Amino acid sequence: MFDWLQYFADWLIYSIFAIEQHTKLGDALNFFVFDTLKIALLLFVITTVMGIVNSYFPVEKVRNFLSRKKLYGLEYLFASTFGVITPFCSCSSVPLFIGFVKGGIPLGITFTYLITAPLVNEVAIAIFAGAFGFKITAIYVASGIVLGIIGGFTLGKLKLEKQLSPWVQNIIANAQTEEELEIEKRSLSQRFPAILKEAYTIVKGVSPYIIIGIAIGGLMHGFLPTGFFEQYINKGQWYAVPLAVITGIPMYSNAAGVIPVVQVLVAKGVPLGTAIAFMMGVIGLSLPEAMLLKKVMTWKLIAIYFGTIAFFMILSGYLFNMIL
Numbered sequence: 001m002f003d004w005l006q007y008f009a010d011w012l013i014y015s016i017f018a019i020e021q022h023t024k025l026g027d028a029l030n031f032f033v034f035d036t037l038k039i040a041l042l043l044f045v046i047t048t049v050m051g052i053v054n055s056y057f058p059v060e061k062v063r064n065f066l067s068r069k070k071l072y073g074l075e076y077l078f079a080s081t082f083g084v085i086t087p088f089c090s091c092s093s094v095p096l097f098i099g100f101v102k103g104g105i106p107l108g109i110t111f112t113y114l115i116t117a118p119l120v121n122e123v124a125i126a127i128f129a130g131a132f133g134f135k136i137t138a139i140y141v142a143s144g145i146v147l148g149i150i151g152g153f154t155l156g157k158l159k160l161e162k163q164l165s166p167w168v169q170n171i172i173a174n175a176q177t178e179e180e181l182e183i184e185k186r187s188l189s190q191r192f193p194a195i196l197k198e199a200y201t202i203v204k205g206v207s208p209y210i211i212i213g214i215a216i217g218g219l220m221h222g223f224l225p226t227g228f229f230e231q232y233i234n235k236g237q238w239y240a241v242p243l244a245v246i247t248g249i250p251m252y253s254n255a256a257g258v259i260p261v262v263q264v265l266v267a268k269g270v271p272l273g274t275a276i277a278f279m280m281g282v283i284g285l286s287l288p289e290a291m292l293l294k295k296v297m298t299w300k301l302i303a304i305y306f307g308t309i310a311f312f313m314i315l316s317g318y319l320f321n322m323i324l
Helices: 003-016 024-055 059-068 074-085 090-102 107-119 122-132 134-157 166-174 188-223 228-232 240-248 255-267 272-284 287-293 299-323
Strands: none
Touching: 003 024, 024 122, 024 188, 024 255, 074 107, 074 134, 090 107, 107 134, 107 272, 122 134, 122 255, 134 272, 134 299, 188 255, 240 272, 240 299, 255 272, 272 299, 287 299
């Protein structure tokens, strides 16, 4: 599918810039050009498609739907799926959290959405598809949805409402569900220019992360010895997956920045499950998110939230290593 992009990267680096093939610099630059173009193209296409879907499922409508319907457990699946189709990072958590609890959505369902949204969205899908192919991407998306459902359901059963900050508890006590807004009915052709503009805005917004992430990946791809990571992290080391998740927590990046690095880690010998566990730790659990959540949660609830999600991330890493 992307052979033409590879031909272009080869022509640009090896012919136009006259850099010798199979050298560290040549390999690094070729990787950078090819992956940047491929990921940008995939990102724009998938963001446009998801924009069409998202235009028919605005967040306010989703919030009201989840709070008013009796869905007999399916609300967790819907919340996780909506998390996939809405482009929010972990540091969007506070306004989303407040909006959801104000709308009367139970805490467990809110957590399901907040877990899934940063892990799996159109940015992550586009970059993951470009890096690992559509089969592994499908498994990744499915695992992210399952992780969100199980994590949110588990946290919901712990009855943690008392661990919310007094300010949020006051919002829950006094808030009344807003009346559902009547959405202006417009045809797809009328919506499409705005969707394209939004897709362009998203691509433009994450492009610095893409460039930085792929640049780091290119340097690792070209200059690190092939066996470097195999020497330190492999399937034989039982602690590799937990260590990967814990190592990712102090960092903060979105999918655009970390997935190209994960691609190179896998190419250098790190098992895919271990690399994905690291990616989930970086995207889904971060110190900036913890500091923001302090506004709406006690430290005890933040610790329970992080601990529960970290456990399921580690479990996912082990499962990926077993089946892939």
